[in-house]
Amino acid sequence: MRNAIMIGSTCLLLCSAWAVAETGVTASKVVIGQSIGMTGPVAAVAQDISAGLAAYVHQANKRGGIHGRRIELKTLDDSFVPPRAGENARVLLGEAFLIAAPLGTPHTVEILKASNPSEVPLLCPFTGAERLRAPNRLLFHVRASYKDEIEKMVEQLTTLGVNRIALFYQNDAFGEEGLEHLESALARRKLKMAARASYERGSLDIAPAVKILATADPQAIVMFAVARAAAELVKRMQEAGKAPQFLTVSLNSNDDFVKALGEHKRGVGNTQVVSYPWNTSLPLVKEYQQAMRETGRQQFSYNSLEGYVCGKVIGEGIRRASPGLTRARFVDALESMDRYDAGGYDIGFSGKNHIGSRHVDLTVIDINGKFLR
Numbered sequence: 608m609r610n611a612i613m614i615g616s617t618c619l620l621l622c623s624a625w626a627v628a629e630t631g632v633t634a635s636k637v638v639i640g641q642s643i644g645m646t647g648p649v650a651a652v653a654q655d656i657s658a659g660l661a662a663y664v665h666q667a668n669k670r671g672g673i674h675g676r677r678i679e680l681k682t683l684d685d686s687f688v689p690p691r692a693g694e695n696a697r698v699l700l701g702e703a704f705l706i707a708a709p710l711g712t713p714h715t716v717e718i719l720k721a722s723n724p725s726e727v728p729l730l731c732p733f734t735g736a737e738r739l740r741a742p743n744r745l746l747f748h749v750r751a752s753y754k755d756e757i758e759k760m761v762e763q764l765t766t767l768g769v770n771r772i773a774l775f776y777q778n779d780a781f782g783e784e785g786l787e788h789l790e791s792a793l794a795r796r797k798l799k800m801a802a803r804a805s806y807e808r809g810s811l812d813i814a815p816a817v818k819i820l821a822t823a824d825p826q827a828i829v830m831f832a833v834a835r836a837a838a839e840l841v842k843r844m845q846e847a848g849k850a851p852q853f854l855t856v857s858l859n860s861n862d863d864f865v866k867a868l869g870e871h872k873r874g875v876g877n878t879q880v881v882s883y884p885w886n887t888s889l890p891l892v893k894e895y896q897q898a899m900r901e902t903g904r905q906q907f908s909y910n911s912l913e914g915y916v917c918g919k920v921i922g923e924g925i926r927r928a929s930p931g932l933t934r935a936r937f938v939d940a941l942e943s944m945d946r947y948d949a950g951g952y953d954i955g956f957s958g959k960n961h962i963g964s965r966h967v968d969l970t971v972i973d974i975n976g977k978f979l980r
Contacts, residue, residue, distance in 0.1 A: 636677045637673070637925060638680075638681055639703060639921060640683075641657065641682040641683065642685045642692045643685060643709055644684065645686075648833065648835075649711075649833065652733075652858065652910050658899070658914065659910070659912055659914025659915035659917070659918070660707065660708050660914040662895065662898035662901070663919055663921075664680045665901060665902050666894070666901070667918070667922050669901075674932075676925075683699065693717030697721045700725050704934065704937075706728070706729050706730075707918075707921060709733065712736040715729070723745055726745060727745065728746075728934060729745060729746050730746075730917060731913075731916075733910075733913070735756060735857075735880075736752070736753065736781075736784060740752060747920070749920055750913060751880045751965045751967045753831075754788045755965050756880070757788040757789050757829065760792075761796070763969055765796055772826065772829060773851070774800060774802075774828070774829050775806075775813075775820065775830045775836075775840050776804075776805050776806075776830075776832060777808050781808075785829070786831070802819055804820050811839050814843075820844065821847045828851050828853050831856060833859070834861070841875060852876065859877060861910050872974075872976055874971060876972075877970050879969070879978075884896075884911070890951055895907075895911075895915045899911065920941075923944065924944070927943060944963075
C-alpha cells in the first residue's frame with residue numbers, strides 16, 4: 608500500500624512537471640512571442656497591431672490571467688526585414704510558447720522556416736497571401752485573404768456599373784499576387800483590366816505609372832501598394848486632372864495613410880478585414896476600446912483591433928487547452944473552435960480549416976480623414 612502511494616505521488620509530480628515542460632509555459636505564466644517591424648517603412652501598422660495585442664494581454668492579466676497563468680508578450684523588432692524576422696523567430700523559440708502577429712508575407716515565410724521544424728504554433732500573420740493558406744497544422748489565420756479583398760472590391764465596383772478597372776501595384780511578390788487576383792476576378796465577369804502600372808518596392812518614383820494610368824483614364828484604380836506609394840499615386844493622378852475611384856487593401860487602414868493623402872484623402876476606399884473599430888454596439892469593440900484606453904492608447908484603428916482579435920483567439924485557445932497546457936493540446940483546442948464568438952465577430956477553425964475568417968468590408972475616407980462604412 609505504501610509503495611502504491613509513493614508510486615502515485617511520483618506520478619503526480621512527474622505529470623505536473625510534464626504539463627508545464629513546454630518552452631514558454633510555467634505554472635504562473637505563458638509567453639507569447641512576436642517579431643514585427645516596429646521601425647522601418649510600415650512601423651505605424653506594426654505598432655498598431657502590437658498595441659492591440661498588448662491591450663488584450665493587459666486585459667487578460669487584469670482578470671487574473673488564464674487558469675492562473677499570466678500572459679507575457681515579448682515583441683522583437685525586425686524593422687520589416689525578412690531575414691531579421693527569421694533571426695528573431697530563432698531567438699523566440701527558446702523563450703516563447705507560440706509566435707503571433709508578424710507583419711508581411713516574406714517575414715512570415717522566414718518565421719515559419721524556424722518555427723515549423725520546432726512545432727511552434729504561428730498565429731494571425733498580418734498577410735493575405737494565398738501561398739500561406741496551404742494546409743499547415745501549426746499555422747492559423749484570423750484575417751481574410753488578399754483574394755477575398757480583391758473580390759470584394761470588384762464585386763462592389765461592378766455592381767455600381769464600374770467596369771473599366773486598372774491596377775497600380777508594387778513590383779514584387781506582394782504586388783504580383785494583387786495582379787493575379789484582379790485579373791481572375793475580372794475574368795470571372797468577362798472583363799479585362801483597363802491598364803496596369805507598377806513601381807519598385809521602396810521607391811516613390813511613380814511618374815511612369817502615372818503616365819500609363821492617366822492615359823488609360825479608367826473609372827477605378829485598385830492600389831495593391833504600400834501607403835506612401837498609394838497616397839502618392841492619388842495625389843499625382845488628381846493633379847493631372849483625373850478622378851477615378853481609388854481603392855486599396857486593408858494594409859493601408861491607418862492614420863499614416865490618411866496623413867500621407869493630405870487634402871486628397873476624400874473618397875479613397877479601403878477594404879477592411881475586421882469589424883468597425885468605432886462600433887461600440889459590438890461587445891468586441893467596446894472591450895477593445897476599454898483595453899486600449901487602459902494601456903494609454905486613445906486612438907483606435909482597424910490594425911490594432913486585428914491585433915486585439917488575435918489576442919482573444921490565443922487566449923481562448925489557451926483556456927481550452929488548460930490546465931495541462933502543451934502546444935499539441937493548444938493546436939487541438941484551436942481546431943475545436945468551429946464557431947468562437949469574440950463578441951459579435953466570429954472566428955471558426957477545424958482540423959481541415961485554419962482560416963478563421965473571410966470577413967471583408969468596405970470603407971471610404973471622408974473629408975475629415977475618418978473611415979466611413
